[in-house]
Amino acid sequence: MSDPLTRKPWPMKWVFVAILACIVPYTVLTLKYRKAAPAYQPYEDSKQRANVLRLLDAGYQRITVKAERPSDPEELVRTLNTQAEILTVAGGLPEDLNATLVETPLLPADFSRVAAPKETASLLPYPVVFTCRLEDQKHQPGGAQVFIRGEQIIIVPSFEPLDRDLTARSKENPVAITLPAGSLKAGNYTVTLTGTAQSRQWTLTVR
Numbered sequence: 001m002s003d004p005l006t007r008k009p010w011p012m013k014w015v016f017v018a019i020l021a022c023i024v025p026y027t028v029l030t031l032k033y034r035k036a037a038p039a040y041q042p043y044e045d046s047k048q049r050a051n052v053l054r055l056l057d058a059g060y061q062r063i064t065v066k067a068e069r070p071s072d073p074e075e076l077v078r079t080l081n082t083q084a085e086i087l088t089v090a091g092g093l094p095e096d097l098n099a100t101l102v103e104t105p106l107l108p109a110d111f112s113r114v115a116a117p118k119e120t121a122s123l124l125p126y127p128v129v130f131t132c133r134l135e136d137q138k139h140q141p142g143g144a145q146v147f148i149r150g151e152q153i154i155i156v157p158s159f160e161p162l163d164r165d166l167t168a169r170s171k172e173n174p175v176a177i178t179l180p181a182g183s184l185k186a187g188n189y190t191v192t193l194t195g196t197a198q199s200r201q202w203t204l205t206v207r
Contacts, residue, residue, distance in 0.1 A: 054100050054101070054102065055100060055101075055147070057100075058096065058097075058100045058149070059149050059150070060097070060100065060147045060148065060149045061147070061148040061149070062145060062146065062147055062148075063145075063146040063148070063179060063180070063183050064143060064144075064145055064146075065143050065144050065146060065177045065178060065179060065180070066142075066143040066177070067141040067142055067143045067144065067157075067158075067175050067176070067177055068175070068176040068177070068178075069141070069173075069174065069175065069176075070129070070174055070175075070176050073113070073129060073131065073174040073176075076129055076176060077113075077115040077129050080115055080116065080117050080127065080129070081117055081119075082117055082118050082119050083115055083116065083117060083118065084116050084117060084118035084191075084202035084203065084204065085118070085202060085203075086114045086115070086116075086200050086201070086202050087200065087201045087202065088198050088199075088200060088201075089192070089198070089199050089200070089201045090198070090199065091107075091110070091194070091195050091196045091197045091198045091199050092107075092194070092196065092199070093105075093107075093154070093156070093194055094152075094154060094192075097147060097154060105145070105156055105158060106158075106159050107156070107157070107194055107195050107196045108132035108133055108134055108157055108159075108173075108195045108196070109132075109133045109134060109195060109196050109197050110132070110133055110195045110196075110197045110198045111130050111131060111132050111133070111193065111195055111198070111200050112131045112132075112133065113129075113130060113131040113174075114128070114129070114130040114131075114193060114200045114202075115128075115129045115130070116128040116129070116191070116202060116204070117204075118202065118203065118204060118205065119204070119205045119206075119207065120184070120204070120205075120206055120207070121206070121207050122182065122184055122185060122186050122206050122207065123181055123182060124181055125178045125179060125180055125181045126178065126179040126183075126184060126204075127176060127177070127178045127179075128155065128176070128177050128178075128179075128191075128193070129174075129175070129176045130157075130174075130175055130193060130200070131173065131174045131175070132157060132173050132175060132195065133173070134159065134173065140159065140160055140173065141157060141158075141159055141160075141173050141175045142158045142159055142160035143157075143158050143177065144156060144157045144158055144177045145158055146179060146183075148183075148184070151187060151188060151189050151190060152189065152190055152192070153184075153189050153190070153191040153192070153204070154191075154192050154194060155177070155191065155192065155193045155194065156194050157175065157177075157193075157194075184204075184206045185206065186206050186207055187205075187206055188203065188204070188205050188206075189203070189204045189205075189206065190202075190203055190204075191203070191204050
């Protein structure tokens with residue numbers, strides 16, 4: 001057996017080859033399969049944290065839901081059971097919520113159609129179907145922010161800007177959103193779907 005103290009070290013070229021044999025496959029696999037992480041945006045992240053803290057301090061629970069663009073809104077409406085009576089009320093966010101939010105969201109001008117169940121169970125998802133109108137054709141529906149406090153549910157549609165050279169086909173946007181199962185506790189609620197010129201409102205019983 002050779003003495004470790006007298007054993008010759010590997011030539012540096014073989015050390016270099018061994019390092020390359022490990023690094024190159026690792027780099028290729030990492031670049032191929034690594035998910036792109038969103039860029040760190042200190043201002044946006046700080047604003048989001050401030051928004052969450054202010055909502056919590058004001059007693060609001062916030063739920064973010066995605067928008068679906070139904071190909072046949074009328075057929076979707078027909079699937080809703082025990083539809084609520086939809087009232088037209090003054091537009092704009094409630095004053096306390098507007099004062100709480102760090103940034104005022106873009107709201108639709110008004111709604112030409114709104115349909116939602118008047119009853120649901122707390123363990124079931126809660127769907128809302130509406131057609132809203134924007135003042136421009138540079139945005140498309142992106143979902144909604146749902147704010148819950150006490151017996152009030154405030155739905156604020158959210159919109160995403162289109163690419164600079166694109167425009168929406170129409171200012172009328174049929175949208176379906178769904179509150180996830182378990183997001184509403186049992187009770188009686190007043191639901192407000194907010195717009196600028198007018199909002200829509202109805203009552204909801206959750207069992």
